[in-house]
Amino acid sequence: MSLLTHLLACLFGMGSWVSINGLWVELPLVVPHIPEGWYLPSYLSVLIQMANVGPLFVTLMHRFRPGALNEAAVIYAIIGLGTAASFLLAFFWKETVVVAGAPRSVALLILTFFLATVDCTSSVTFLPFMMRLKARYLTTYFIGEGLSGLLPALVALIQGVGVVHCINSTGSFNHTLNSSDSSVTFDLRAEYQPANFSAEVFFFFLSAMMLVCLVAFLLLNYHPSVARERPSYTNGGKEKSEKDRKWAEQKPMMDPYRPASQKRRSSFGTGLYSWTQVLYIFVILAWANALTNVVLPSVQSYSCLPYGSNTYHLSATMAAVANPLACFIAMFFPVRSLLLMGALTATGSGVGAYIMGMAALSPCPPLVHGTSGSVVIVLAWVLFILTLSYVKVIIGLILRDEGHGALVWCGAVVQLGSLLGAVTMFPVVSVYGLFSSGDPCNTKCQ
Incomplete structure (x- = not known):
């Protein structure tokens, strides 16, 4: 295996969602300086779902005009757009424009x-591009995609985003938040600690990460060492013709452990799976992405803040x-066991139900006064993400074996699941306000 190719695949995957993930973790610094205030997350949710016009266009082109869309050109375009928008x-x-008699952050909303x-369209372009490399590099790509959420969170942690100090109303008492400290009383209020560096510097960092993704993509296309890791690379050291290479991208990638004479069970991919199994796989994929990308993240603060700000930041990290x-x-x-996939999905969904229950009971969930409550909710978040992320990677590997078109549909279903999750949670959280946030400094539970 080429370590260089693994590194490039990881860096390429990091560019998939780093911009939007970075914007979310930077909200505590952005919100106080814009007229939308804490309505901004609701606006962002709507904008992200509107942006699904990108993957919808790509998916329809692959379905009705296969081969007409230059995949590499689309990837260059969206990475370039992401780099420029972040910059x-x-x-x-911070710039505002008066719209309908009120100042609005038009530039921020348009760039978002x-x-x-860019990020939504990456789901239906980056994954199919990985068909050009051997199957083992797809997992490395998923690692990079996971790091696209972790790296901005770590940088924001260094920046000091969301670090809360509790002070009394007169300002004469200063106390760093500790949810297990019984001395915290009702006369305290939360105050965010100033950041170690500005939001401008953080956005420059996001732009640099997109530029790194662009360089990684260039090397994945043109570096000689990467060429040896392509399925179309021959022992003689020469690649197939352009026509053959394009055909190799479209043909199913056969599983070496699969009997060559096995009867096709459907017209999907290699025919290994029946249409019922294909539907089962895609339903689980949509469900897992709805939960991990939208449904549970939208209530993370409600599930964790009653146990203290430190618990919230620890669970997110x-x-x-x-x-x-x-x-x-x-x-x-x-x-690649469909039975294991179902068992892990059920486990992750059960843990997610516990997290949702704690959010619904906010600001007074069980064990709110003890350390054990913090430990349980943090472990619940880790187990929830761990199980369903594993399921998503395994589905990606299964669909990779089924061919280029299967990975396009994989990306489309990922976005569909996220869309359905957003449509469900937006009115519940932002319109009807069915969840109550815990006060990180004042516990009102008996």
């Missing part, structure tokens, strides 16, 4: 839409670590 955010995120279009960890495990144990 421009550093200069214009561009970033969301450890959940971000669990994603690439699951991909790393899948690299060594790529078990």
Whole structure:
């Protein structure tokens, strides 16, 4: 295996969602300086779902005009757009324009839409591109995709985003938050600690990460060492013709452990899976992405803040670590069992139900006064992300074996699951306000 190719595949995967993930973790610094205030997350959710026009267009082109869309050109375009939009955010995120008699962050919202279009479209372009490399590099790509959430979170942690101090109303008492400290009383209020560096610097960092992704993609296309890792590479050291290479991208990648004479069970991919099994795989994929990308993240603060700000930040960080960890495990144990997939999905969904229950009971969930409550909720978040991330990687490997078109549909179903999750949770959280946030400084539970 080429370590260089593994590194490039990882860096390429990191560019898939780093921009939007970075914007989410930077919200505590952005919100106080814009007129939308804490309504901004709701606007972002709508913009991200509107950006699904990108993957919809790509999917329809693959379905009705196969081969007409130059996949590499689309990837170059969206990475370039993501780099430029992240760079421009550093200069214009504070700028406002009067619309309908009120100031609005028009530049921020437009640039966010561009970033969301880039990230959403990556689901139906980056994954199919990985068909050009051997199957083992797909897991490395998923590790990079997991790091696209972890790395911005770590940088934001260094930046000091969301670090809360509790002070009393007169300002004469300063106390660093500790959810297990019984001395915290009702006269305290939360105050965010100033950041170690500005939001502008953070947006420059996001732009640099997109530039790294672009360089990685260039090397994946043109570096000689990477060429040897392509399925179309021959022992004589020459690649097949352009026509043959394009055909190799479209043909199913056969599983070496699959009997060559096995009867086709459907017209999907290699025909290994029946249409019922294909539907089962895609339903699980949509369900897992709805839960991990939208449904549970939308209530993470409600499930964790009653136990303290430290618990919230620890759960967010450890959940971000669990994603690439699951991909790393899948690299060594790529078990393609549909039964195991269902069992892990049921386990992750059960843990997710516990997290949702804690969010619904906020601000007074069980064990709110003890350390055990913090430990349980953090472990729940880690197990939830770990199990469902492993499921998503295994589905990616299964569909990779079924061919280029299967990976296009994989990306489309990922976005569909996220869309359905957003449509479900947006009215529940943002319109009807069915969840109550815990106060990180004042516990009102008996």
